[in-house]
Amino acid sequence: MKVIMAGFGTVGQGVAKVIEEKNSSIKKRLGEGFEIVGVSDSKGAIYNPEGLNLELLLKIKREKGAVISYPDVEKLKSNEELINREADVLIEVTPTDIESGRAVDDILYAFRSKKHVVTSNKGPLTLNFKGLNEEAAKNGCMFYYTATVGGCTRMIDVGRGLSNGAAIISFQGILNGTSNYILSRMTDEEAPYELILREAQQLGYAETDPSHDVDGIDTACKLVILANSVMGLESSLKDVKIEGITGISEDGVKLAKSDGKVIKLIGEIEKSRLEVSPRLVPKGHFLDISGTLNLGLFKTDFAGDIAIMGRGAGQMETASAILGDLNKIISQTR
Amino acid sequence: MKVIMAGFGTVGQGVAKVIEEKNSSIKKRLGEGFEIVGVSDSKGAIYNPEGLNLELLLKIKREKGAVISYPDVEKLKSNEELINREADVLIEVTPTDIESGRAVDDILYAFRSKKHVVTSNKGPLTLNFKGLNEEAAKNGCMFYYTATVGGCTRMIDVGRGLSNGAAIISFQGILNGTSNYILSRMTDEEAPYELILREAQQLGYAETDPSHDVDGIDTACKLVILANSVMGLESSLKDVKIEGITGISEDGVKLAKSDGKVIKLIGEIEKSRLEVSPRLVPKGHFLDISGTLNLGLFKTDFAGDIAIMGRGAGQMETASAILGDLNKIISQTR
Numbered sequence: 175m176k177v178i179m180a181g182f183g184t185v186g187q188g189v190a191k192v193i194e195e196k197n198s199s200i201k202k203r204l205g206e207g208f209e210i211v212g213v214s215d216s217k218g219a220i221y222n223p224e225g226l227n228l229e230l231l232l233k234i235k236r237e238k239g240a241v242i243s244y245p246d247v248e249k250l251k252s253n254e255e256l257i258n259r260e261a262d263v264l265i266e267v268t269p270t271d272i273e274s275g276r277a278v279d280d281i282l283y284a285f286r287s288k289k290h291v292v293t294s295n296k297g298p299l300t301l302n303f304k305g306l307n308e309e310a311a312k313n314g315c316m317f318y319y320t321a322t323v324g325g326c327t328r329m330i331d332v333g334r335g336l337s338n339g340a341a342i343i344s345f346q347g348i349l350n351g352t353s354n355y356i357l358s359r360m361t362d363e364e365a366p367y368e369l370i371l372r373e374a375q376q377l378g379y380a381e382t383d384p385s386h387d388v389d390g391i392d393t394a395c396k397l398v399i400l401a402n403s404v405m406g407l408e409s410s411l412k413d414v415k416i417e418g419i420t421g422i423s424e425d426g427v428k429l430a431k432s433d434g435k436v437i438k439l440i441g442e443i444e445k446s447r448l449e450v451s452p453r454l455v456p457k458g459h460f461l462d463i464s465g466t467l468n469l470g471l472f473k474t475d476f477a478g479d480i481a482i483m484g485r486g487a488g489q490m491e492t493a494s495a496i497l498g499d500l501n502k503i504i505s506q507t508r
Numbered sequence: 509m510k511v512i513m514a515g516f517g518t519v520g521q522g523v524a525k526v527i528e529e530k531n532s533s534i535k536k537r538l539g540e541g542f543e544i545v546g547v548s549d550s551k552g553a554i555y556n557p558e559g560l561n562l563e564l565l566l567k568i569k570r571e572k573g574a575v576i577s578y579p580d581v582e583k584l585k586s587n588e589e590l591i592n593r594e595a596d597v598l599i600e601v602t603p604t605d606i607e608s609g610r611a612v613d614d615i616l617y618a619f620r621s622k623k624h625v626v627t628s629n630k631g632p633l634t635l636n637f638k639g640l641n642e643e644a645a646k647n648g649c650m651f652y653y654t655a656t657v658g659g660c661t662r663m664i665d666v667g668r669g670l671s672n673g674a675a676i677i678s679f680q681g682i683l684n685g686t687s688n689y690i691l692s693r694m695t696d697e698e699a700p701y702e703l704i705l706r707e708a709q710q711l712g713y714a715e716t717d718p719s720h721d722v723d724g725i726d727t728a729c730k731l732v733i734l735a736n737s738v739m740g741l742e743s744s745l746k747d748v749k750i751e752g753i754t755g756i757s758e759d760g761v762k763l764a765k766s767d768g769k770v771i772k773l774i775g776e777i778e779k780s781r782l783e784v785s786p787r788l789v790p791k792g793h794f795l796d797i798s799g800t801l802n803l804g805l806f807k808t809d810f811a812g813d814i815a816i817m818g819r820g821a822g823q824m825e826t827a828s829a830i831l832g833d834l835n836k837i838i839s840q841t842r
Binding site: 192326327328331332335336338339340458460474476477478479480481482483484485488490491493494495496497498499501502 | 526660661662665666669670672673674792794808810811812813814815816817818819822824825827828829830831832833835836
């Protein structure tokens, strides 16, 4: 199965690594493996219908910083040119961008040229969930985005599986590892937000610009995707009531702690109401997860309450969720 | 889709209730619903190709104690006769029996007469996992048994989903609600095993004969099914090293507690080693779940550690898992 990949940052390189590692066992199990025939990054794109050498590709990206330094392949200028080339699947792993519609256009273009799409990019799904899914269906293409919510916990699949035998009444989740890390450390250290944020940035748990994480936007995007894909809503970002963690003071955390509680950034879906806000959770409650973990709690009519927990982010975790989606495509096209 | 059901105890009646409640929404979503055309219990079987009235069926079972009191239908003497009648799916929900091969024979017979099978019965899967799955494949039939492990948590599906994108290295779980309830209460109350067991029996959390639960056999059966269905092993009950909770003393529980620990009955799979035994778990560790909850923890190579938690048993929870399996069959036969 021929694959092209738009984006070759942390996630894209992770995908190349897992494919390199797992391809022979996938071939053995499913009769067919994956061949990466094209890749792009911000500096340009390359394509070789015979397939790229992944070890070499990773080395060149690491040493030269751009995939166009890969020798003896066709060089292309845009994702659109790349998507135009022959392949079965587009993996869209450019950074999440909820303002421009660039990734939306790339994915729509892929469907129109009859390519299945797998993405970890919350941007296009937040901007145009319905349009993308409709275009996929119209062209007989598969469209998977497991990595967008809760990473390797496969929260979307768990929710869909549940909804097969029960009605999901509500969802509560901790979906952003960065803000959960900051809140956990503020509680443990009784230290102010700014200090813990700087520490998290130094340790690589927070970006240089952490605004989407700490303002609740990242959690809100994930809620929109989950609500639309699992609970059948047609929501968008403007429907989410959002409050982040930047206003939480050292004193607020201490006060909660003295009362046996912790502050958590909770994303909640109930009927058509979507909300992201800091909430008080009793210490030891199972929403009281620490560090960079993610947790999703589905309340259902007949199946009771189901919780799933795991690492929500990380290069190999995200790549593993993408590989799972690729394997779904292979299984269903054979 | 025509369904016959072998067994009409707590689980079977739950299935009738969820089908009654959800059938119209399933028809709307998938274009087809379920018609229960035959049912058996220990006193006999009934069949009506036009379908049974589920409300009446539940009332008759409740008031007369036997489905053969249902009016104006064909009465049959055995499950075999029932399975011989025209239908698309057999739901096998007789009580788990790991000694006799009766349910194995019924399921094999269903496959040979080209019926898909859904079961909540751990017995046949523990006794002859490979033979049943091979016979299903040979006859082009689907075979689902989500309800056998972790009930509504759909632990088998979660494990299979994970293994699509990562290798599962090991599994640890709390898979028996009764023994977990007893251990939790022994810790909270600092009371002896016998006293708490009697209390659990009065509250309906333990059977009159609780031996399979407290001896670890129930957990061992679930481990075998999980190991074979998710991790590709070919294990059977005799491969499991089993120690139950009956030997745990009040003093042992107190000693653990004074050391900040709790005793939990843990089922573990690591490579080809399967083991059920009481283990010390630090208080507050996420294996420290209380009451009748079930929890499964998958350790993977690329997707980190993933935990799933929910109610492992209960009439409607089990029925909901069975309905999920039925919906998988409808989706794949359309």
